[in-house]
Amino acid sequence: MAAPTTEQPAGSDASSARWRRITSLEVLCAVLVLALLAQGALIQILDIPAVRTGATVFVAVCVQAMPFLVLGVLVSGLIAAFVSPLALRRVLPATSAAAVPVAGLAGMALPGCECASVPVSRRLMQQGVPPAAALAFLLAAPAVNPVVLVATAVAFPGEPRMVAARFLGSMSTALVMGWLWARFGRPEWIAQRALRHPQRPLGQRLPGQRLPGQRLPGHSAWVVFTDTARHDLVSSGGFLVLGGLTAAALNVLVPASWMASLTGQALLGIPVMALLAVVLALCSEADAFVAASLSGVPLLPRLVFLVVGPAVDVKLIALQAGAFGRGFASRFAPMTFVVAIGCAVLAGVLVLGGLQ
Amino acid sequence: MRRETQNILLLLLGGALCKIAWNGSYLRYVKPSVLPFLVSAGMVILALGLISIGRDVLTGRDAADQHDHAGRSPWLLVLPVLAIFLVAPPALGADTVARSARTLAPHQPSVRFPALPAGPAPALPMSDFVTRAVWDDAGSVNGRQVRLVGFIVHGGNTTYLGRLVISCCAADATPVKVRLEGRTGLAYLPQDGWYEVRGQVVPGSARSNTRFTPTLTVSDLHQIPTPHEPYEY
Numbered sequence: 001m002a003a004p005t006t007e008q009p010a011g012s013d014a015s016s017a018r019w020r021r022i023t024s025l026e027v028l029c030a031v032l033v034l035a036l037l038a039q040g041a042l043i044q045i046l047d048i049p050a051v052r053t054g055a056t057v058f059v060a061v062c063v064q065a066m067p068f069l070v071l072g073v074l075v076s077g078l079i080a081a082f083v084s085p086l087a088l089r090r091v092l093p094a095t096s097a098a099a100v101p102v103a104g105l106a107g108m109a110l111p112g113c114e115c116a117s118v119p120v121s122r123r124l125m126q127q128g129v130p131p132a133a134a135l136a137f138l139l140a141a142p143a144v145n146p147v148v149l150v151a152t153a154v155a156f157p158g159e160p161r162m163v164a165a166r167f168l169g170s171m172s173t174a175l176v177m178g179w180l181w182a183r184f185g186r187p188e189w190i191a192q193r194a195l196r197h198p199q200r201p202l203g204q205r206l207p208g209q210r211l212p213g214q215r216l217p218g219h220s221a222w223v224v225f226t227d228t229a230r231h232d233l234v235s236s237g238g239f240l241v242l243g244g245l246t247a248a249a250l251n252v253l254v255p256a257s258w259m260a261s262l263t264g265q266a267l268l269g270i271p272v273m274a275l276l277a278v279v280l281a282l283c284s285e286a287d288a289f290v291a292a293s294l295s296g297v298p299l300l301p302r303l304v305f306l307v308v309g310p311a312v313d314v315k316l317i318a319l320q321a322g323a324f325g326r327g328f329a330s331r332f333a334p335m336t337f338v339v340a341i342g343c344a345v346l347a348g349v350l351v352l353g354g355l356q
Numbered sequence: 357m358r359r360e361t362q363n364i365l366l367l368l369l370g371g372a373l374c375k376i377a378w379n380g381s382y383l384r385y386v387k388p389s390v391l392p393f394l395v396s397a398g399m400v401i402l403a404l405g406l407i408s409i410g411r412d413v414l415t416g417r418d419a420a421d422q423h424d425h426a427g428r429s430p431w432l433l434v435l436p437v438l439a440i441f442l443v444a445p446p447a448l449g450a451d452t453v454a455r456s457a458r459t460l461a462p463h464q465p466s467v468r469f470p471a472l473p474a475g476p477a478p479a480l481p482m483s484d485f486v487t488r489a490v491w492d493d494a495g496s497v498n499g500r501q502v503r504l505v506g507f508i509v510h511g512g513n514t515t516y517l518g519r520l521v522i523s524c525c526a527a528d529a530t531p532v533k534v535r536l537e538g539r540t541g542l543a544y545l546p547q548d549g550w551y552e553v554r555g556q557v558v559p560g561s562a563r564s565n566t567r568f569t570p571t572l573t574v575s576d577l578h579q580i581p582t583p584h585e586p587y588e589y
């Protein structure tokens with residue numbers, strides 16, 4: 001019985017050792033098989049009403065956000081493949097402080113929610129855009145794009161000033177955060193992996209780069225596009241799921257009496273609605289309808305809800321931690337929260353005319 | 357996580373999105389108009405996975421040096437895949453309505469209410485019925501038989517007919533409910549069971565003291581299968 005092993009040439013030891021090592025593919029298969037076997041038990045656990053509600057909300061957040069994330073990674077792939085850092089530098093003003101408002105206005109061109117803007121702004125940083133400008137884009141894009149503004153106008157048919165106030169509040173949040181980063185931000189707060197240019201590490205692995213003569217010039221841009229999009233989708237997709245889990249848990253755990261206690265309360269409403277915006281993690285294209293349905297709450301706290309939500313929520317914090325590192329998210333998210341409340345209150349006082 | 361594992365996960369994820377779009381269960385999670393975006397997203401995810409697998413196979417890339425430095429986060433993508441393929445969570449129902457203590461009046465419409473459709477007992481969306489019961493000074497639902505479709509919610513000693521209104525996805529669901537009265541045995545109806553109820557509103561029952569929940573005097577009700585579109589929009 002021992003004969004076959006002794007007959008094996010010595011050189012195959014290394015390869016057989018590699019075969020025996022458990023890889024992630026085997027782990028995935030094991031997970032899938034186990035889940036299939038335990039399907040009955042899984043369904044039984046989920047039969048508790050609260051858990052079932054959480055599971056539905058979790059799948060809903062993922063399903064609803066996935067198209068936007070896909071849009072974001074496609075734009076990110078296009079930038080990586082077709083927009084050279086040189087071209088971006090020519091378009092943007094030379095100083096960070098001047099580039100911030102340009103990037104903020106550019107945010108109007110990405111019609112998505114916050115899940116789309118995270119991979120795009122990281123890609124902009126990798127292409128040499130100053131971090132301050134990329135962050136202004138990150139905060140502006142989900143809040144001031146035409147789709148969101150139209151949704152807000154539809155949700156508040158009797159209050160056209162709400163659209164102007166939302167635009168003003170969100171845009172100033174993006175600009176203030178951009179300028180704050182330009183003045184006080186440190187590059188080392190952003191994880192190094194976030195700033196690595198994609199073409200170099202990808203290129204090392206691409207066979208097309210090893211044999212340059214075999215590929216058309218256009219082919220390698222296509223390879224960069226699909227590989228960047230795929231990589232961004234896999235890495236930010238996981239964090240989107242994490243955000244969806246958090247949002248689902250909080251959706252079930254946050255007592256609904258919070259909302260009920262706010263009728264007619266403008267000052268108390270501001271911090272509570274800001275916190276609600278963070279924990280509910282609604283899509284920026286839907287939050288206006290939720291805010292409109294809370295007709296007992298005064299307008300100013302509802303404006304705070306609309307300005308804070310697209311700038312900082314649990315789903316977004318998870319995505320930012322994934323894209324830029326935990327050290328970044330732990331500084332950026334609380335600061336954005338404070339700045340967004342301040343900007344929203346200021347915009348509310350200016351446009352809506354005070355606490356009403 | 358290895359690159360090939362990531363590609364398999366992408367195929368599973370894209371397949372999951374296409375599956376719920378194909379069999380219509382996406383309506384449990386999002387509104388109908390999301391369908392084209394959902395299908396495109398599923399196709400793009402499938403395509404990215406397939407292109408990557410195809411390229412790896414064609415170029416014969418060695419699996420050992422395919423470590424992608426995305427960390428452990430991609431593993432989380434297994435969760436929605438398993439949830440969709442194995443569990444397929446049902447649409448939100450009575451638990452969400454009971455959980456929500458929203459006591460605010462529905463949004464007051466800026467236009468006048470049109471007259472109810474003609475016929476002996478017109479079918480009305482629950483949200484329309486409740487808004488009319490609260491805001492319509494002309495009393496367009498008073499004295500009329502209407503038909504409502506919703507699920508049973510038991511709260512305290514009261515039986516309600518409930519429905520959820522969503523504006524984008526199930527995470528932003530807003531409940532509407534109607535208190536059922538006028539028949540014995542209402543307390544024994546199954547929680548979350550779908551019913552079509554015929555009845556008449558008790559005028560003036562949707563005030564702040566009832567938390568803007570109108571009362572319906574039931575004249576007839578029968579169980580129905582779960583509707584294709586479980587939410588109102």
